[in-house]
Amino acid sequence: MKIIIVAGGPEEKHPDFSCFPVKDSIWVGVDRGVYHLLKKGIKPHYAFGDFDSLNSSEKEWMSSYELPLFEYDSEKDKTDLELALEWAVAEQPERILLVGATGGRLDHELANIQLLLMGLEHRVPIEILDCQNSISLRAPGTYEAVNEREYPYLSFLPFNGPVAGFSLYGFKYPLKNQHLAMGSTLCISNELVNKSGTYSFSDGILMFIKSHD
Structure with a gap:
């Protein structure tokens, strides 16, 4: 349901x-x-x-x-x-x-x-x-991101405090074990290079935004 x-x-x-x-x-x-x-x-x-x-x-x-x-x-x-x-x-x-x-x-x-x-x-x-957008929150873990034509741009923002151990695989701009501070624009407007990729983090709450122009 x-x-x-x-x-x-x-x-x-x-x-x-x-x-x-x-x-x-x-x-x-x-x-x-x-x-x-x-x-x-x-x-x-x-x-x-x-x-x-x-x-x-x-x-x-x-x-x-x-x-x-x-x-x-x-x-x-x-x-x-x-x-x-x-x-x-x-x-x-x-x-x-x-x-x-x-x-x-x-x-x-x-x-x-x-x-x-x-x-x-x-x-x-x-x-x-x-x-124009899809907005959701994630708890620590590993997630798959799928290439969707209607949402080519993927952004990640710390929600209510820093996010620790953030990694991106299969993205145009990959990251490994990155600390995301509040106010940082490091992870705005990324893109997948294949049909799918993964993102993961170990601590904090992450806001995941899918967008198109």
């Missing part, structure tokens, strides 16, 4: 929805993300939010679909997306795909990226997707 969460970020930043897995997927709308989904002809299985980003006519149109709602007050200690993610990780899905989390207000975007930590804590992979 996969859970696809669509938050309220700008619709023009959405990836192509046709690439999403349909079978065994649960669609979740968060705040204005519910409206975005319905406009695309997708009725979410669940809707989360205070819906303060919708005007009265949009709310009335949305309510005609009689969606299962998790509705909250606008004044609260967690964002609508955090509440939706807490529900999603508790379901223990195979994977969570998060759309509409980037491209809007910077404070929301940065907070949403930090919410990826929830996936590591609950051992549920969470991936943020937009029209």
Whole structure:
């Protein structure tokens, strides 16, 4: 089972929805993300939010679909997306795909990226997707990177502290046992030289970003 969460970020930043897995997927709308989904002809299985980003006519149109709602007050200690993610990780899905989390207000975007930590804590992979990027976090270990035409550029950033013992094999710019400090741009915009490569590290949390121009 996969859970696809669509938050309220700008619709023009959405990836192509046709690439999403349909079978065994649960669609979740968060705040204005519910409206975005319905406009695309997708009725979410669940809707989360205070819906303060919708005007009265949009709310009335949305309510005609009689969606299962998790509705909250606008004044609260967690964002609508955090509440939706807490529900999603508790379901223990195979994977969570998060759309509409980037491209809007910077404070929301940065907070949403930090919410990826929830996936590591609950051992549920969470991936943020937009029209240009894929963002995810990694715990120490060894991973395979596959050459994908839609994502030619691969970047690695320390997330909440330094990353130790970082190595890259099969990349245009290989590394061995490198220390990655916060604020370093050493591992921005690398590329695979073959169909696949590997990256590994021994300590820290790594942010893995796949991008295209």
